[in-house]
Amino acid sequence: MAHPWHHALMSARRFGGTPDDYLAVHHWMDYTKSHIADCRHRLFLHNAWGIYVAERILGTTLVRATDGKELPLRPTLEDHVKQDFGKIPTLAYCLDQLAPEPLERDVTIYDQCCASTSRWGGIWTDYQTIHQFLDWPREQLADGRFRRIFHNTWGVYMATQAFGHAFTRPSDGEILPVQTIAEQHIMLEYDAIPTLESCLEGIRLQRWMCVLAMPASVAAKLSGGDALSMIGDLKGQSRAKHADD
Numbered sequence: 001m002a003h004p005w006h007h008a009l010m011s012a013r014r015f016g017g018t019p020d021d022y023l024a025v026h027h028w029m030d031y032t033k034s035h036i037a038d039c040r041h042r043l044f045l046h047n048a049w050g051i052y053v054a055e056r057i058l059g060t061t062l063v064r065a066t067d068g069k070e071l072p073l074r075p076t077l078e079d080h081v082k083q084d085f086g087k088i089p090t091l092a093y094c095l096d097q098l099a100p101e102p103l104e105r106d107v108t109i110y111d112q113c114c115a116s117t118s119r120w121g122g123i124w125t126d127y128q129t130i131h132q133f134l135d136w137p138r139e140q141l142a143d144g145r146f147r148r149i150f151h152n153t154w155g156v157y158m159a160t161q162a163f164g165h166a167f168t169r170p171s172d173g174e175i176l177p178v179q180t181i182a183e184q185h186i187m188l189e190y191d192a193i194p195t196l197e198s199c200l201e202g203i204r205l206q207r208w209m210c211v212l213a214m215p216a217s218v219a220a221k222l223s224g225g226d227a228l229s230m231i232g233d234l235k236g237q238s239r240a241k242h243a244d245d
Contacts, residue, residue, distance in 0.1 A: 004030050007080050014079065015071060021064040022076060028058065029080050035154055035196040039084075039210030040203060043094040044149060044196070046084055049140050050091070051077045057161045085208065091140040091149070097203050101144030105189045109135055112185055119184065120176055126169045127181065133162055134185050148199040151189060156182040 004026035008019035011026070032041040045053060054077050062073045081088050112131040113124035137149040150158060159182040167178045186193050 007083060010079065010083060011076050015076065017064040017066050017069070021066055022062070025054075025058060025062065025073070025076055026080055029054065029077065032154065032196065036200060038205055040200050040205055041196075042084055042209060043200070043203070044154070046081045047089050047091045047094050049137070051081065051088070053136070053158075057158070086211075091137060095141065095145050095148065095203070097206075098145055098148075103144045107188050112188065115184065115188055116181055120169075120174075120181075122169045122171045122174065126171050130159060130163060130167065130178065130181050131185055133159060134182060147189065151186045152194045152196050152199050154196040155186070156193070 004023060005019065007026040007029075008022040011017075011022035012019045015022075029045060030041070032044050035041065044050065051074060055073060058073060060073055061070050062076065063070050078088060109128065109131045110124065112135075113127045116122075116127040116131070117124050134150045134155060135146070137146040140146070141149075149155065156179055160178050163178045165178060167176045167181065168174070169176060183193060
């Protein structure tokens with residue numbers, strides 16, 4: 001299952017309505033592909049934790065445009081992940097290739113809130129929900145790997161998805177940009193804001209990540225090795241062919 005349209009077709013067959021009723025949800029789940037053009041893009045949201053992130057941002061229900069019927073969103077999200085992976089992995093499983101990473105600059109949520117208060121004013125609890133959101137993956141990964149999920153340019157975008165572009169400070173009603181708060185959060189822990197692609201460093205493309213998106217003939221050839229090796233071979237063959245031409 002490689003394209004949001006195909007996921008939407010399956011949703012319409014299972015739950016009713018038309019593919020257009022579900023297409024926006026499936027596009028959102030696959031948005032990380034705009035950052036990483038291979039199946040590793042799925043590792044960030046195609047897991048049990050990612051389904052809860054989707055519900056946090058998209059809502060717990062979906063209202064079908066064609067007939068106004070309200071449906072729980074989670075079954076659609078779970079189907080999406082299973083259609084791609086054949087299962088719903090944990091976030092920890094998705095990063096299992098990486099050894100636990102040290103927590104250098106271990107900045108707590110309270111520290112982050114105090115830094116925001118020092119820069120923009122208000123009280124520390126004004127900023128708590130935003131900083132908790134950016135550190136949410138730490139509930140699944142208790143070491144430095146958790147930062148690979150939201151501590152990047154995509155994570156800043158996700159914060160604006162969750163809270164909107166403008167954040168109203170509860171203590172005094174002051175309006176602040178969410179993007180700036182999220183960027184400071186990351187810069188307190190890193191020297192620069194990483195790209196989503198750089199957060200995949202050390203993770204090789206493996207068969208289980210993309211086998212359901214491949215023709216059966218291609219998937220069968222991967223049984224003896226990993227996907228990157230095969231892709232490299234195919235690219236080498238292509239370059240050789242062009243050179244011969």
